[in-house]
Amino acid sequence: MIIFVLAIVVVICLSVTVSLYRNHWENGLKASVSFVEKEIQEGEMFTIKEVIENNKRLPLPTLVIKFMMDRNLQCTDKNQTSRTDKQYRTDTMCIMSHERITKMIEGVGTKRGYYSIDEIHYVTTDLLYRHVYTKSEPNRALLYVYPARSKCVKL
Secondary structure, three states, rough: OOHHHHHHHHHHHHHHHHHHHHHHHHOEEEEEEEOOOOOEOOOOOOEEEEEEEOOOOOOOEEEEEEEEEEOEEEEEEOOOEEEEEOEEEEEEEEOOOEEEEEEEEEEEEEEEOOOOOOOEEEEEEEEOOOOOOEEEEEEEEEEEEOOOOOOOOOO
């Protein structure tokens, strides 16, 4: 009889947890990606500031933040970056309730141009990793890369 009661309690707890995460996982979750520098010259370093906030009581055991930028902006950290036609950055973290995580990502501007990061994607799971939840939201991060200075030779 005790095992039967425990099984019912476990099933009720699981269904409440699944319902909580399904309905409230994105409440209070904010992420922003911005360039620290607004303009650099070709070949110079830039820094991307990534801020993630979870302002609710539910922890997110696995939160994946993804964003895309031009391949001419090369990140120095190659572990979480893949390059094809664009450069895709993926950061995985565990974020507890009422926590803020700030990451600084460095890179090099290899070609002149106007670059932006326009969208952020979230991927997360519930506590038991049974369900996957996704969301996309717009972002506004801009960087100008000016041509490198030429080396003038005096005659």
